[in-house]
Amino acid sequence: MSEPNVNNGCRCGCDAGSKMDVQNSKLKEADEIIYKHKTQKGPLLSILNEFQDSFGYLPRAALEETSKVLDMPLAEIYGVATFYSRFTLKPRGEHTISVCLGTACYVKGAKDIFDELLKELKLDGSGETTDDGKFTLEATRCLGCCGLSPVMMIDGEVYGRLTPEKVPEILKKY
Amino acid sequence: MDKVNVTIDGIVAAVPSDYTVLEAARSLNIDIPTLCFLKGINEVGACRMCVVEVERARTLQAACVLPVSEGMVVRTNTPKVREARKTILELILARHNRECTTCSKNLNCELQKLCDEMNIKEVPYQPYEMKVEIDDLSPCVVRDTSKCILCGRCVNVCKKVQGVGAIDFSKRGINTMVTPAFGQSLNDVACIGCGQCIKVCPVGALSEKDDTEEVWQALSNPDLHVIVQTAPAVRVGLGEEFGMEKGAPVTGKMVSALKRLGFDKVFDTDFAADLTIIEEGNELIDRLNNGGKLPLITSCSPGWVKYCEHFFPDFLDNLSTCKSPHEMFGAIAKSYYAKKEGIDPSKIFVVSVMPCTAKKFECKRPELSGTGYADVDVVITTRELARMIKQARINFAKLEDSKFDKILGESTGAGVIFGVTGGVMEAALRTVAEVVTGKELQNVEYTAVRGLEGIREAQVKIGDLDVKVAVANGTGNAKALLDRIRKGEANYHFIEIMGCPGGCINGGGQPFIMDKNEIYMSEVDRADSLYNIDRSMPLRKSHLNPEVKTLYDEYLGKPNSEKAHKLLHTHYTKRSRF
Structure with a gap:
C-alpha cells in the first residue's frame, strides 16, 4: 500500500502547498491559526475571524490551506467568507470611501451616489476593494451631517450635497 | 418502527x-x-x-x-x-431568466411544469434584472446563473454525493449565487465533469456543452469517413427520450437511427470494452504475479480518473494504465481499421455516444492520441444523440432493428455490463478466472459484486488465490474507500470505481428523470436491462469475442504487447485540488 508522499508544503500529500510556502511567510502564521482551532467543533468561523484580524483580510493561500487541513471544499469556505460583511478578500484599499445610506441621505438619493461609485470603481458591492488596491467602498449609517445629505466621506474628509455627476470629479483627487 | x-x-x-x-x-x-x-x-x-x-x-x-x-x-x-x-x-419567476423556448431544459424543466400545474398565468412583480453570465469554458458543463433558482441541489450532489465541492453558495441576499470558489470558471477548479449537477438541476442553470453541431458538420463533409460508437448504457437510456419505458433496451433501433443520420459505420464500444478486459485482466495477473502496485484500480470512468488526479494523486500508480474503452476504440479505428479498410487515418472522424459528460474532457486529453491523431474527435451524450434524432425527424419508435457493423461491432455479455456499477469487475473476473486456471468457467455470474449500494466488497477464489475485490460507485464513495485504504483499515487486490452513482447508467449525460422520486428506480430498471442483455448473449466472456481475437492475431500480437501499450495504454497527471 502506498503512503501519501509527505512534503514540506502541505499535509494532505499533494504538492500544491509547496508552490506557496516559498514566498509566503503568511502561510506559516495561517497554519498556526488553523491548527489552534482545528479540533474545536465548527472551527471555520474562528479561523476566518483570526485571519481577518491578523492579516487585515483573508489571503487566498490561507483559505486554500484551510481547505486542505479541514478537508472542506474551497468553494464552501469562499461562500462563508463572502456571506459575512466582516470578511474581506483583498487588503484594504489606500483610501476608504464611506457612503451614508442612512434615512436622510437615502431619501436624498444616496443610493444613486453609491451605484455611481460601484460603476466608477468597477465593484460589485459594499466592503469591496478596487483591483488596483486604491479604494475600499463601504456603505455606512448616519455620519451626523444630515444637513449636507447625501453625504460620503473619504479618509475622514466629508463631501456633501452630492450628485452622481460630481462623483468622478471627486475621485480624480485621489 | x-x-x-x-x-x-x-x-x-x-x-x-x-x-x-x-x-x-x-x-x-x-x-x-x-x-x-x-x-x-x-x-x-x-x-x-x-x-x-x-x-x-x-x-x-x-x-x-x-x-x-x-x-x-x-x-x-x-x-x-x-x-x-x-x-x-x-417570486421565483421574477428572479429567473425566462427564455423557456430556447432553454436547454425546455420541456424537461421542473419549474416550468410546476408553473403549469399551479396555473401561473402572469408574474405580477417587476422582474429583477438578472445579469447573464454564462460560464462555458469547461468542455463538460455549462453554467448560466441567470436561470439559477438557488435550490442547492447541485451544491449538495457535488459536495455530499461526489465528494468534490466544486460549487457552493456565495455572497448573500439578492446577490446570492452558486459559483466555484473566487467566482472562477468550472474549467479552472477541481470539477471532474461528471455532470451529476446537470441531472439534478430543476431548471436550465446547468447543462452539458452541446457538441451536436460539430457532428452535423462532420457528417456533411464528403472528405471525412465518419464512424460512431455507442457505450453500453446508451442503449438502455435512449428510448426514454422517445417516451419508452425506463430502461427499455433499444440497441437495434439506435443502430438504425445512427445509420439514418448518415454515419459511414456504426460500431460498438462494447467491442472495445471486451478489448479493455483483455488488457486490464492481463495487467492484473501481471501485477499479482510480479509484485506490481496493488490494488489495481479501474480507469474506465473519466470522472473518477480526474477525481483521482485532483484528490488522490498518491493513488495514480494504482490506476490501470488502460485507456477507457471508447478511447481504445478510437486508437484501433485510426490504426488497425484504417489499415484494413485502406483509409487515411487523418480522414477518419470518430464520434462517441456516451452517457457521460466527463468523456468530453477526456477526449481532449493530449495524451490520448496513440496514432498521432486524437483517438476520439467528438463525444456527445445520450441526450444530444436524442436531439439529433429528433432534429432529423426520425420516428425512433417505429424504426426497424439493425446490427452493428463489422469489424469493430462484435461484443460479448461481459462488454455490455460495463455500463453498470460492478460490471467491469465482473467482466474482468470472468476472463481472469479462465486465464489463470486454464479451465472453463461454468457459472459466469459474480452476483457478489452486483447491486447499487455505494461500496461493495467480495472475496473471489481464482485458482489458488483468494482475490479481495471492492466496488465503489459515485466518487464520494470512492473517497470513503480510499480513505480507509490510506489509513490501513482495508486492503484489496482489485478495485472498480465508477464516477457516477449506479455507474454509467446514471451518468451525467443520460436522459433526465423529471420526477426525482423515480431516480433510484430508473437506475434499477436500466441496470436490470443491461444484465438481461448480458444473459441473452451467446458469448459472455470478453476473451471469446471473435473480432477481438482477430485483432490480436492480425495486429496487436499479445495482450500488453509493445504495440498494445502504444495504442491502448496511457498515463495520468497530478492536478491541484483547487
Missing part, C-alpha cells in the same frame, strides 16, 4: 414516526409539490413550495423537513396554501 397517527386532508392513517409530512402524504397518495427537495441529498426546505397548513402551527410549514407527530392534522390544499405556493412561484 413506531407509528404515529396523522390526519392529512381528512385521511386518518398510522405512519412510521420517522417520516416527514411529505413522506406521510405521498404514502397516502396525496401529492405535495416540491422543487428544491431531493431525497437524501437536499432536504433543506429552501424553496417553500411544499408548504402545508398544520393545525395549531402559527405559520405554514415546509412538509419536506417537518417530522410527523402524534395527532398531527395537516391540510395540503386550502386557499391559503394555494395562494402561498402561487406567490412563491411568482
